[in-house]
Amino acid sequence: MLNINKNFKKLPGAYLFSTVARLAEEYQKAHPERELIKMSIGDVTRPIAPSVVRAMETAAHEMGTAEGFRGYGPEQGYEFLRSAIIKNDYISRGIELDTSEVFVSDGAKSDCGNIGDIFGIDNIVAVCDPVYPVYVDTNAMAGRAGDYKEGRWSRLVYMPCTAETGFLPELPKTSVDIIYLCFPNNPTGAAATRVQLKKWVDYAKDCGAVILYDSAYEAFITDPDIPHSIYEIDGAKECAIEFRSFSKTAGFTGMRCAYTIVPHELKCDGAELNALWNRRQCTKFNGVPYVIQRAAEAVYSPDGQRETRAAIEYYLENAKIIRTALSAAGLSVCGGENAPYIWAKAPKNMGSWDFFNEILNKTGVVTTPGAGFGPSGEGYIRLTAFSTREHTQKAMELLGNIL
Amino acid sequence: MLNINKNFKKLPGAYLFSTVARLAEEYQKAHPERELIKMSIGDVTRPIAPSVVRAMETAAHEMGTAEGFRGYGPEQGYEFLRSAIIKNDYISRGIELDTSEVFVSDGAKSDCGNIGDIFGIDNIVAVCDPVYPVYVDTNAMAGRAGDYKEGRWSRLVYMPCTAETGFLPELPKTSVDIIYLCFPNNPTGAAATRVQLKKWVDYAKDCGAVILYDSAYEAFITDPDIPHSIYEIDGAKECAIEFRSFSKTAGFTGMRCAYTIVPHELKCDGAELNALWNRRQCTKFNGVPYVIQRAAEAVYSPDGQRETRAAIEYYLENAKIIRTALSAAGLSVCGGENAPYIWAKAPKNMGSWDFFNEILNKTGVVTTPGAGFGPSGEGYIRLTAFSTREHTQKAMELLGNIL
Structure with missing residues (x-):
């Protein structure tokens, strides 16, 4: 009689990013008129370089x-x-x-x-x-x-x-x-x-x-x-x-x-x-x-290097925009200078998921709750610099209004 | 102190196809003037279909x-x-x-x-x-x-x-x-x-x-x-x-x-x-x-189906050529009718590797020794129909001469 790898049964239910995606989807259904801005998943948005x-x-x-x-x-x-x-x-x-x-x-x-x-x-x-x-x-x-x-x-x-x-x-x-x-x-x-x-x-x-x-x-x-x-x-x-x-x-x-x-x-x-x-x-x-x-x-190739570096600079500029905006709003932030990720502390000792939900419900901006990355991530959220410039600026403007 | 997955140490030395490749290479070095014809590995030779x-x-x-x-x-x-x-x-x-x-x-x-x-x-x-x-x-x-x-x-x-x-x-x-x-x-x-x-x-x-x-x-x-x-x-x-x-x-x-x-x-x-x-x-x-x-x-797509079917028919025709040639030479063969592989019994109770070596050394045709696929493969060789028509015909002609 076949038996499965029992370790699979020990895994907690849902993968972090699936849960975030589901909550974002539910929000969008409840508010079809509002724009959803994803600053959550580490996926890039710039097209593949022409030489590639x-x-x-x-x-x-x-x-x-x-x-x-x-x-x-x-x-x-x-x-x-x-x-x-x-x-x-x-x-x-x-x-x-x-x-x-x-x-x-x-x-x-x-x-x-x-x-x-x-x-x-x-x-x-x-x-x-x-x-x-x-x-x-x-x-x-x-x-x-x-x-x-x-x-x-x-x-x-x-x-x-x-x-x-x-x-x-x-x-x-x-x-x-x-x-x-x-x-x-x-x-x-x-x-x-x-x-x-x-x-x-x-x-x-x-x-x-x-x-x-x-x-x-x-x-x-x-x-x-x-x-x-x-x-x-x-x-x-x-x-x-x-x-x-x-x-x-x-x-x-x-x-x-x-x-x-x-x-x-x-x-x-x-x-x-x-x-x-x-x-x-x-x-x-x-x-x-x-x-x-x-x-x-x-x-x-020389063209490939030039073109892909331009995309990296674009994302680094996004990161700077996020860092600056969150710092100006009084949040403690890490990252965003040598990395495409910005790790921000929720205000007023708020929990990760509470802060995630507050941002989502008030602005339509999707972040990732830090607690999903491990116990010490509690109280933080992660934002990524991989969005478009337009979305990044819009998201920071919206966050600035509520923080 | 790190330890490795001990099961890796139990694996027999070389992967079958690497051994076959090495022997073929050695033969080619020893006989640079002769053409090597690979009827061994299950790799296709027809280009990708135009619509694909x-x-x-x-x-x-x-x-x-x-x-x-x-x-x-x-x-x-x-x-x-x-x-x-x-x-x-x-x-x-x-x-x-x-x-x-x-x-x-x-x-x-x-x-x-x-x-x-x-x-x-x-x-x-x-x-x-x-x-x-x-x-x-x-x-x-x-x-x-x-x-x-x-x-x-x-x-x-x-x-x-x-x-x-x-x-x-x-x-x-x-x-x-x-x-x-x-x-x-x-x-x-x-x-x-x-x-x-x-x-x-x-x-x-x-x-x-x-x-x-x-x-x-x-x-x-x-x-x-x-x-x-x-x-x-x-x-x-x-x-x-x-x-x-x-x-x-x-x-x-x-x-x-x-x-x-x-x-x-x-x-x-x-x-x-x-x-x-x-x-x-x-x-x-x-x-x-x-x-x-x-x-x-x-x-x-309709074009994709037509084009890829044509390649399958091409390989099936190769399989038929192999089957026919080996049978005509007196070998017992299996496969080649509903499959791209032909499984042939070595003559005179010869072992797989001996038959493989005899074919390689006398003709430059590379096959795969059946014993490499498991104990019951002893005494057999595998040929594939994925070569070009020209190579398939040439290989069968050469085999016909020595069998």
Whole structure:
């Protein structure tokens, strides 16, 4: 008689963003005359850059010709894209990588979730609190999180990121094996400097832990003291896997392309994690569409770089508008300078969901309640800079009226 | 201290197709003057259909416009594609499905592997022998296969598909919980009739097992007695998940689009497997590129159907050429009539690898040794019909000379 993975039954009912979407929908039904402005989900709004579109059209045409057709590609991604990634994102920052250390995939969400396949179930996992829910839920599904009680998983080690800690995690006080870090951070928008990140690398090497480093938002870094890659820190290749994505860098949320770096220096139980991840990907994945890989390659062309940077600047300007407006209205804010996220404290000790509902009901602006990202997110909301300029300005005007 | 998933250490060294590729490469290096003809890997060679290319170009253009741009799509796939799948692949065969039962993905390989996430580790898994290695390796990684000794996994139930059984599996003699079936079969090319498949549905319902039904090759079925979907059998919705792919149907191996059907009727431990798979996909997957989904939709247009059918007919003609040539040379063959695979018995009780090497070294034709698909594949080789006509004819001529 078949039995299911019992860990699924432990997961709390609804995914945060589905709940937010449902509440927004209910509001819109109740107020069909009002405009809904979504400052909630981290989805981009600027179209794909012209040079990237052209590359995709060319590749689509190729696929229809006998000479240009490509069947199964390498599971790890085409050489042309892996080389472009190394040249542009790593060598430019003094980091050497071999193409065999780059794994192209359909998304950082997939990789952050699937990476768990190569680790034992009894590892102790540390996550920031608040945190991107995927790290938690995928470990819960695998059985590494224990049981869920009163908003916490019994076997996870939570690293609170609060106003007191500058919204950055502090080193765990108990022993951990797998550490998820995301800088610039989702949801708080905080980013770690070189000095701060070095502390984590030293810690991980010291206790034989692995850092799963999500740098999906590195393109938004403006401060030269903040590293774009964890491999800018000496020794990181021996203890860290890095996840990157074209989603926010080049507006690829609907295009699906990302990559993960697993250095050969990273070993455990005598095995290279690179070999394990390669085996996992070859067995359960068949690569990214050829046309999408050509599109991603075009992001690195001179035109592609110029065009995608313009979109990043556009979102950073949105972030500035949000920061300025919320600060002017008297809210404490974090993020929005090196990140597309702004983390704002609700006034008068109001709870996250209450503040979320008040904003929604009075203005039609949709935010994300901080409590949905973890216990320490209580009392905060997250806003994103990915909306259009017009919507961002309108939303801030409406918020200014009620705060 | 981090520890790895120990099951990875149990996996035998190299993946079958990598070994075959390496041997072919070595041969080519030793004989640079001879032409290598690959009849081994199941990759297609015909270009993408013109109407599908056009749809992709249009979608690429859309992505570059403010109005047409699409960010994150539904994790389960766009409504337009899910509806087209139901209308064309199911309603046309008298099967009703709701769009919520269709999950669009980047490949049947991914889904066949990832589906294990929703099942308990202690389920007993039955696989055909010979078998597509992904079913075995993904269960081995998850810890369901036990230990690997002398070519067999200790906890897997092998269902031999031999000349004696007509290359179809027989019902297991011991209790099993998860049954992988692939009809038309990879690697033997055998296909089950309605009557034969009903036996499996009745069995699974009887003992509370789930059938994971891989029908990636259904487009090659020519015999009206052979069902294209397991849901053509009464009661199958209560016991089967079906995997389908555009890879072989429309030459999408380099395009990456497939889908999986999880009916709401399919329950276990009081839970709908549909809800579990949906939770898995929403947490670890972010959908298929918009341009690829538009391409897949175009496969169902009248032009798309005509064009992709022409490619299938082309491959079926290749299959016939292979069947005829090998039979004429005195080999026993299975498949090639309702499937793109031909399963041929080596002459004079020769072993798989010996026959593979003899063919490679004497002719430059690359096949796949049957033993690589499981113990009962010993003594056989697999040939695929996906080559060009020219290569197929040339390969058969060369084989004719040495057999």
